[in-house]
Amino acid sequence: MSPTTQYRLPLWGSAFLGLSLMSSCMSAKAPSMETAAHDEATSRAQPQSPSAALSGKAEAEVSQFTPPPPPPAAPAPAAKRKMDEGKRSAGPTHANLLAPLEETRPQQGNTFEAHQPHAFTAAREDALSTFAVDVDTASYTLARRYLNQGSLPPPEAVRVEEFVNYFKYQYAPPDKGAFTVHLEGAPSPFDPSRHFLRVGVQGKVVSRSQRKPAHLVFLVDTSGSMHSQDKLPLAKEAMKVAVRNLNENDTVAIVTYAGSTQDVLPPTPATEVQRIHTAIDLLQSGGGTAMGSGMELAYRHAVKKASGNAISRVIVLTDGDANIGPNLSAESMLSGIEKYVAEGVTLSTIGFGMGNYRDDLMERLADKGNGNCFYVDSYQEAKKVFEAQLTGTLEVIAKDVKIQVEFNPEAVRRYRLVGYENRDVADRDFRNDKVDAGEIGAGHNVTALYEVELTGEATNLATVRIRAKAPQGTEAAEQSFPFSKSLLRATVAEASTDFRFALAVASAADILRASPAAQGWNLATARTLAEGATEGKAERTEFVKLVSQAQALRGASAERGR
Numbered sequence: 212m213s214p215t216t217q218y219r220l221p222l223w224g225s226a227f228l229g230l231s232l233m234s235s236c237m238s239a240k241a242p243s244m245e246t247a248a249h250d251e252a253t254s255r256a257q258p259q260s261p262s263a264a265l266s267g268k269a270e271a272e273v274s275q276f277t278p279p280p281p282p283p284a285a286p287a288p289a290a291k292r293k294m295d296e297g298k299r300s301a302g303p304t305h306a307n308l309l310a311p312l313e314e315t316r317p318q319q320g321n322t323f324e325a326h327q328p329h330a331f332t333a334a335r336e337d338a339l340s341t342f343a344v345d346v347d348t349a350s351y352t353l354a355r356r357y358l359n360q361g362s363l364p365p366p367e368a369v370r371v372e373e374f375v376n377y378f379k380y381q382y383a384p385p386d387k388g389a390f391t392v393h394l395e396g397a398p399s400p401f402d403p404s405r406h407f408l409r410v411g412v413q414g415k416v417v418s419r420s421q422r423k424p425a426h427l428v429f430l431v432d433t434s435g436s437m438h439s440q441d442k443l444p445l446a447k448e449a450m451k452v453a454v455r456n457l458n459e460n461d462t463v464a465i466v467t468y469a470g471s472t473q474d475v476l477p478p479t480p481a482t483e484v485q486r487i488h489t490a491i492d493l494l495q496s497g498g499g500t501a502m503g504s505g506m507e508l509a510y511r512h513a514v515k516k517a518s519g520n521a522i523s524r525v526i527v528l529t530d531g532d533a534n535i536g537p538n539l540s541a542e543s544m545l546s547g548i549e550k551y552v553a554e555g556v557t558l559s560t561i562g563f564g565m566g567n568y569r570d571d572l573m574e575r576l577a578d579k580g581n582g583n584c585f586y587v588d589s590y591q592e593a594k595k596v597f598e599a600q601l602t603g604t605l606e607v608i609a610k611d612v613k614i615q616v617e618f619n620p621e622a623v624r625r626y627r628l629v630g631y632e633n634r635d636v637a638d639r640d641f642r643n644d645k646v647d648a649g650e651i652g653a654g655h656n657v658t659a660l661y662e663v664e665l666t667g668e669a670t671n672l673a674t675v676r677i678r679a680k681a682p683q684g685t686e687a688a689e690q691s692f693p694f695s696k697s698l699l700r701a702t703v704a705e706a707s708t709d710f711r712f713a714l715a716v717a718s719a720a721d722i723l724r725a726s727p728a729a730q731g732w733n734l735a736t737a738r739t740l741a742e743g744a745t746e747g748k749a750e751r752t753e754f755v756k757l758v759s760q761a762q763a764l765r766g767a768s769a770e771r772g773r
Contacts, residue, residue: 324571325367326632328726331664334620339638341615342631343648344412344657347577348600349562349586351377353570354723355753356588358760368570369724371630374716375658378750380709382413382656389609390414390651392677392692396699397706399662400740401718401732408661408694409710410616410675414608417653422606424460425524426478426516427453430509432529433467434500442564443496445593446528449561450491452597457481464512465490468505469498478512500532503544510551517555519683522605524582527560531569545579552581557607557650561596562586574633581610581650611648611687612679614659615641621669622696627728629660629717641678644687651679660717662728670696708744712751715741719758734762 332340350373354364385391393411429450437443454463458481465476465487476490509525517523548558558580560573570586577584585596613636618626640646651657665672673694680687700706703714719737721729738758745751 321365321368321565321568322571323365323367324574324633326370328721328724328728329627329629329632331625331627331662331728333625334618334623338618338620339615339641340618340626340628340661341613341636341638341641342628342659343634343636344612344614344651345372345631345634345649346376346651346655346657347373347574347584348377349373349570349574349584352586352588352592353562353568354720355757356565356586358757358764359588361764363761363764364723366724369720370633371717371720371724372634372659373630374720375630375660375713376656378712378716378754380411380656380658380713382411382709384413385415388415389679389681392675392690394675394692394694394698395707395710396672396694397703397710397714398700400703400714400736401729404664406663406665406699407714408663408672409713410614410659410661411709412612412614412651412657412677414651414653414655417606417608419456419458422458422653423520423522424462425457425522425605426462426464426513427457428464428466428509428513428523428525430505430525430527430529431465431467431475431494432469432500432502432505432527432532433494433496433498434469434532435497436500436530436532436567437564438496439564441588442530443494445587445590446561446563447491447494448590449528449587449593449597451488452594453601454481454484454487454491456598462516463487464509465494466505466509466512467494468501468508469496471498471501472505472508474508474512478516502529502532503547506544507547510548510556513556514551514554517551519555523555524557524559524605525580526601527558527573527576528563529560529573530564530567531560531562531573532567545575548576548580552579556580558582559601560584581607581647583652606653607650607682608653609651609679610682610684611644611646612651612657612677613641613646613648613687615676615678616661616673616694617676618663618673619669619671622666622672624664624666626661626663629662629721631659641676642687642689644680644685658713660714672696672699703740704743708746711740712744715744715758716754719754719761723761734758734765738762 347370350368350370353368354374357364357368382393383391391413393413394409395411396406396408399405399407431443431446431450433443437446450465457463461481462478463476463481464474464478467473467475475494476487479487481487506525506527509527513523513525552558558577559582560577560580562568562570562573562585573586574584583601585600587593587596615638634649636646636648663672671693674691675694676689676691678687678689700710703711706714715737718729718732718740719734722732722734722737738755741751741755741758745755
């Protein structure tokens with residue numbers, strides 16, 4: 212039996228409504244990735260797709276990859292950033308969600324939104340830490356691409372929670388209810404005076420045969436910037452993966468956007484595989500990028516199928532650029548999504564390519580659309596996302612999921628939440644059911660880590676509370692769990708392999724983003740911790756190699772700076 216302590220949550224019973232995505236087995240050969248991010252040449256004129264033809268043969272965009280230089284590390288704040296000073300709550304309603312993205316957007320290059328890392332907070336001054344769950348993974352895949360192409364990821368591109376939640380952990384699923392909670396702690400391998408505490412949540416599994424019928428609307432960017440092999444060609448193969456693994460009662464529609472938008476495929480039964488594949492094969496790049504108009508059309512399709520007995524989701528496949536159309540601004544697209552979310556339509560954003568990738572926009576759209584944000588950097592990742600990850604999220608088992616940890620000042624002197632900065636929720640809004648938060652899909656697990664300084668006094672370290680709604684519910688149910696000192700391991704070596712690996716990933720991400728709290732840490736310790744917790748899993752072994760690459764790049768950078 213795992214040393215991890217497990218709690219069962221009998222939240223709402225077994226009937227939970229769904230939201231969407233996909234899965235499958237890819238038989239097509241992977242497109243070549245050799246021409247990816249560092250050499251995206253000027254877009255050549257391409258044969259016009261049906262959508263581009265309607266746009267009056269708009270000229271192809273010019274896109275070239277120019278990695279942004281890492282910004283200087285921000286100074287540590289005196290206390291954790293609180294959301295109670297009139298700011299909006301995190302998740303799809305976090306404080307910066309509606310901030311204008313276009314104001315700081317460079318002419319070329321990838322764009323990210325920086326978030327100030329949480330600082331240590333004195334438990335006697337503020338014992339509460341509240342955040343919304345997050346199951347996005349785009350940040351890790353983007354960082355992997357940077358590292359594999361010989362450069363460190365920009366610090367602002369690193370979101371710790373997306374690194375940690377990229378990996379699966381062996382948390383036992385619930386016997387009943389929506390999810391289980393797993394708590395564990397151990398001494399820090401970086402500072403003997405500190406400990407790390409882990410909160411793990413495991414969603415129930417819903418099999419493909421058990422889930423509700425799904426209606427997927429693929430919204431495909433066919434603009435000129437999508438011409439390279441790692442963009443539209445890879446996106447087309449990814450869609451085929453999804454289609455081949457849908458159920459017989461599922462339907463698929465395809466909308467494209469370039470200089471204008473077009474209905475390429477009306478809602479079509481998933482059993483008509485050849486018809487759908489033919490429509491996908493005909494997609495070609497060319498023209499501008501009217502993302503806002505395409506979004507509106509896709510949602511109009513999706514909302515027709517939305518009901519309590521079906522899953523309806525819009526899936527955006529794009530390089531994230533949006534520079535043409537009446538709904539150009541992030542604000543207009545975000546506000547447009549809101550009304551459809553209320554009717555049960557969800558949104559997932561899938562990013563491809565580099566050079567003009569708008570990570571900031573993609574993440575915000577997914578947050579606002581109650582969906583997930585993924586990034587595909589290779590054929591293998593396309594298979595993982597469209598064959599496994601998206602399949603597990605077709606049915607949402609819990610929505611507006613918030614976690615609040617109340618630390619006992621008698622036992623905890625100081626604490627900081629590692630990551631989840633853009634998921635902060637005002638402490639006062641934890642029980643405000645009108646405040647939007649994160650969703651958990653079938654089979655998802657969510658992990659959060661706290662770094663703490665213990666007093667050595669009381670035995671109860673904290674109380675962990677989880678509040679969530681049933682998929683069609685309007686009122687949330689709340690559960691609470693004691694985090695006692697008995698859940699602490701004497702050494703980090705005695706902790707479970709999942710705990711050690713999650714800590715290795717979180718610490719490496721904290722170092723890469725230049726977190727003030729991680730000053731003095733080193734990647735060698737993170738790598739050693741990960742090496743002892745790979746359990747022979749390919750993705751974990753790959754992470755160890757990536758940390759080694761980051762070590763070499765950081766060393767070379769330091770040498771150049773002398």
